[in-house]
Amino acid sequence: MDSNIRLMKGNEAIAEAAIRHGVDAYFGYPITPQSEIIEYLAKEDPFTKRNGMVVLQAESEIAAINMVYGAAGCGKKAMTSSSSPGISLKQEGVSYLAGAELPCVIVNVVRGGPGLGTIQPSQADYFQSVKGGGHGDYHMIVLAPSTVQEQYDFVALGFDLAFKYRTPLLILSDGAIGQMMEKVVLSEEKPRDNTVPDWAIVGKTPNRERNYITSLFLDAEVQENQNKRLQKKYTEIRQNEIRFEEFMTHDAEYLIVAYGISARISQKVVETARNQGIKLGMLRPITLWPFPSKRLVELSQQLQGILCVEMSAGQMVEDVKLAVECKIPVKHYGRMGGIIASPTEVFENFKTLFL
Amino acid sequence: MKRVLPEKYMFSYQGDGDLAAIGTGETIHTCNRGENIAIFFINNGIYGMTGGQMAPTTLPGMKSSTSPYGRNLDTMGHPLSLTEMIAQLHGTYYVTRQSVHTPANIRKCKQAIKKAFENQKLQKGLSFVEIVSNCNSGWKMPPVEANKWMEEHMFAAYPLGDIKLPKE
Numbered sequence: 001m002d003s004n005i006r007l008m009k010g011n012e013a014i015a016e017a018a019i020r021h022g023v024d025a026y027f028g029y030p031i032t033p034q035s036e037i038i039e040y041l042a043k044e045d046p047f048t049k050r051n052g053m054v055v056l057q058a059e060s061e062i063a064a065i066n067m068v069y070g071a072a073g074c075g076k077k078a079m080t081s082s083s084s085p086g087i088s089l090k091q092e093g094v095s096y097l098a099g100a101e102l103p104c105v106i107v108n109v110v111r112g113g114p115g116l117g118t119i120q121p122s123q124a125d126y127f128q129s130v131k132g133g134g135h136g137d138y139h140m141i142v143l144a145p146s147t148v149q150e151q152y153d154f155v156a157l158g159f160d161l162a163f164k165y166r167t168p169l170l171i172l173s174d175g176a177i178g179q180m181m182e183k184v185v186l187s188e189e190k191p192r193d194n195t196v197p198d199w200a201i202v203g204k205t206p207n208r209e210r211n212y213i214t215s216l217f218l219d220a221e222v223q224e225n226q227n228k229r230l231q232k233k234y235t236e237i238r239q240n241e242i243r244f245e246e247f248m249t250h251d252a253e254y255l256i257v258a259y260g261i262s263a264r265i266s267q268k269v270v271e272t273a274r275n276q277g278i279k280l281g282m283l284r285p286i287t288l289w290p291f292p293s294k295r296l297v298e299l300s301q302q303l304q305g306i307l308c309v310e311m312s313a314g315q316m317v318e319d320v321k322l323a324v325e326c327k328i329p330v331k332h333y334g335r336m337g338g339i340i341a342s343p344t345e346v347f348e349n350f351k352t353l354f355l
Numbered sequence: 356m357k358r359v360l361p362e363k364y365m366f367s368y369q370g371d372g373d374l375a376a377i378g379t380g381e382t383i384h385t386c387n388r389g390e391n392i393a394i395f396f397i398n399n400g401i402y403g404m405t406g407g408q409m410a411p412t413t414l415p416g417m418k419s420s421t422s423p424y425g426r427n428l429d430t431m432g433h434p435l436s437l438t439e440m441i442a443q444l445h446g447t448y449y450v451t452r453q454s455v456h457t458p459a460n461i462r463k464c465k466q467a468i469k470k471a472f473e474n475q476k477l478q479k480g481l482s483f484v485e486i487v488s489n490c491n492s493g494w495k496m497p498p499v500e501a502n503k504w505m506e507e508h509m510f511a512a513y514p515l516g517d518i519k520l521p522k523e
Binding site: 024025054056058059060062063066067070071073074076078201202203 | 356358359360363364380381383384
């Protein structure tokens with residue numbers, strides 16, 4: 001186990017990343033297709049065998065997210081994970097975390113819905129992830145990994161961003177990336193960091209004012225000011241934290257926009273198209289919120305059309321249309337209910353829609 | 356919070372709603388895990404802060420804004436005593452029910468609260484102190500009358516005293 005290169009499942013990569021990054025606490029509840037995260041952590045038993053990280057199987061998703069609230073309020077790096085139906089249960093807690101400006105990382109290994117749905121991969125939780133999800137005016141930063149390596153890397157990046165902006169952050173994965181095995185380059189294991197943020201609740205000492213963490217502001221003016229604070233923060237995040245990756249866009253006349261597992265498939269589609277002399281490129285948003293709208297506008301100057309490839313009925317496509325203000329044709333292709341479209345199928349549909 | 360800051364004293368101050376209704380699951384499992392904290396449960400038989408609605412602890416026949424004709428056991432269920440329930444769990448160390456309506460009871464209650472924190476200091480596990488209380492605005496009674504009503508009715512349903520004491 002000394003090697004820093006390992007073959008791992010996407011879910012296991014998240015769990016190992018949590019330990020190596022020095023996360024203080026994980027609270028979870030089993031649900032397919034992400035149970036390997038808590039199983040891996042339980043087996044590793046970092047509390048007694050590695051670095052003292054707390055791992056607790058809560059009695060429900062709701063209990064788990066509220067445990068995250070408690071630990072995050074203590075200034076600790078706390079995370080939870082679940083899959084779609086469980087993430088729905090957590091939404092109240094997420095809204096509280098956003099309202100109280102607490103940093104944490106939440107992982108959603110998405111499965112097909114609505115309802116109890118299926119255990120197969122899906123991307124149908126896009127709206128829930130990027131538009132808020134719970135009640136009130138808020139956003140989470142949303143990172144969308146498309147490889148097992150990114151599953152690993154985004155835990156550290158996620159905590160850095162979450163603490164930088166004091167906001168809950170979501171890693172929006174899916175059942176395919178969570179379950180598939182790939183090579184992962186692991187980082188060195190960091191000791192847990194005992195630095196206490198100045199806002200954390202750790203028991204008042206005589207030499208300072210008490211800290212108070214709440215999302216309750218009964219006075220409407222105070223609440224509006226809190227909303228303004230949040231919006232200011234979101235503007236700052238929009239300015240600084242947009243991440244994306246481009247593939248063969250330099251001379252592209254057509255563009256696929258896809259994230260996560262759909263981007264892996266779409267890369268193959270771009271290669272196929274290029275082999276046939278079609279100038280197709282791809283933009284892969286890495287942050288789904290904030291969304292790379294500005295880059296899409298720039299690219300749209302050279303484009304004749306955009307195809308959104310998503311495993312949903314068409315959700316991100318709305319943000320693409322908003323970005324380019326429908327000045328060029330924007331179409332959607334996707335499968336639902338847990339079915340992953342094949343590259344051939346996407347390519348054929350691209351040709352039908354645009355050529 | 357206790358899991359990530361085990362050296363700090365932790366307590367929760369809870370009412371009928373979060374402890375015995377919406378948070379029943381969390382209450383039971385926190386107690387069952389024997390978390391080394393103190394829970395103080397203020398039972399006034401009604402949802403006071405939201406304006407006097409029926410609570411799980413509302414007594415049979417008792418009127419509230421959501422049981423305006425009195426709590427009907429057939430349609431609204433029976434009063435729920437979480438305190439007796441959690442006393443049966445292996446995870447709880449000390450469970451008691453107190454009140455603060457007379458100086459003598461205040462003294463007893465103080466002792467119970469002190470004991471709860473002493474238990475925590477000694478890492479004994481979960482201490483649970485229920486404090487039967489009144490709610491004169493919710494019950495729509497003057498304070499003195501509310502105290503009398505509490506003695507006559509609440510204590511009958513929620514008898515004061517220790518429910519689970521540590522085995523020494």
